[in-house]
Amino acid sequence: xxxxxxxxxxxxxxxxxxxxxxxxxxxxxxxxxxxxxxxxxxxxxxxxxxxxxxxxxxxxxxxxxxxxxxxxxxxxxxxxxxxxxxxxxxxxxxxxxxxxxxxxxxxxxxxxxxxxxx
Amino acid sequence: xxxxxxxxxxxxxxxxxxxxxxxxxxxxxxxxxxxxxxxxxxxxxxxxxxxxxxxxxxxxxxxxxxxxxxxxxxxxxxxxxxxxxxxxxxxxxxxxxxxxxxxxxxxxxx
Numbered sequence: 001x002x003x004x005x006x007x008x009x010x011x012x013x014x015x016x017x018x019x020x021x022x023x024x025x026x027x028x029x030x031x032x033x034x035x036x037x038x039x040x041x042x043x044x045x046x047x048x049x050x051x052x053x054x055x056x057x058x059x060x061x062x063x064x065x066x067x068x069x070x071x072x073x074x075x076x077x078x079x080x081x082x083x084x085x086x087x088x089x090x091x092x093x094x095x096x097x098x099x100x101x102x103x104x105x106x107x108x109x110x111x112x113x114x115x116x117x118x
Numbered sequence: 119x120x121x122x123x124x125x126x127x128x129x130x131x132x133x134x135x136x137x138x139x140x141x142x143x144x145x146x147x148x149x150x151x152x153x154x155x156x157x158x159x160x161x162x163x164x165x166x167x168x169x170x171x172x173x174x175x176x177x178x179x180x181x182x183x184x185x186x187x188x189x190x191x192x193x194x195x196x197x198x199x200x201x202x203x204x205x206x207x208x209x210x211x212x213x214x215x216x217x218x219x220x221x222x223x224x225x226x227x228x
Contacts, residue, residue: 035217037219044121044205045156045207045209045219047209047216047217047218059215059216061216095164102211102215102217103152103154103169103170103211103217104152104166104169104170104209104217106166106169106175108163108164108165109163111163
């Protein structure tokens with residue numbers, strides 16, 4: 001079955017970076033997009049961007065355009081999201097999601113809690 | 119771009135039907151038939167219910183239906199059961215390969 005497994009929780013200092021991984025299984029990795037979303041405590045979801053696992057093409061939300069990067073490793077069926085210059089407002093659960101296209105995610109990872117605190 | 123507007127909370131009794139609205143603009147819901155809905159239980163990842171306005175995701179009950187009129191999309195849940203409680207999120211394509219989510223709606227089954 002389709003499964004996305006994310007890396008574990010992180011605690012980071014302000015100004016540093018975090019890199020989260022998302023391992024896909026149960027489907028052909030390169031035929032889909034990987035979306036990235038986040039959810040701050042008690043808040044709704046926020047779309048961050050996506051990477052086409054096949055072509056490597058990316059699209060980033062304007063809100064994060066200067067400090068986010070997406071990568072993928074097709075040999076390992078892994079996708080990565082790196083967020084730099086972390087601030088306390090970046091404290092959130094980060095999710096990856098599989099998308100057949102850029103319009104929705106039909107399967108989600110379990111989420112990765114990132115806590116930014118001095 | 120601001121989030122799509124959803125009611126913060128809704129409630130209903132078992133067996134009733136209710137509708138959750140999601141209001142956007144001509145830049146998103148009003149221009150594209152790519153609205154999706156997700157259900158999220160506390161401490162878990164969202165689960166896709168509806169995509170492309172009205173298409174049910176695999177395994178989703180026919181009690182869930184989606185529609186759209188102008189700049190507003192709606193999710194209707196019929197025959198409410200306690201398992202329907204949780205957070206509901208709408209999402210729309212917003213052009214230029216971007217997405218925008220709603221503020222989320224908490225559903226309580228009384």
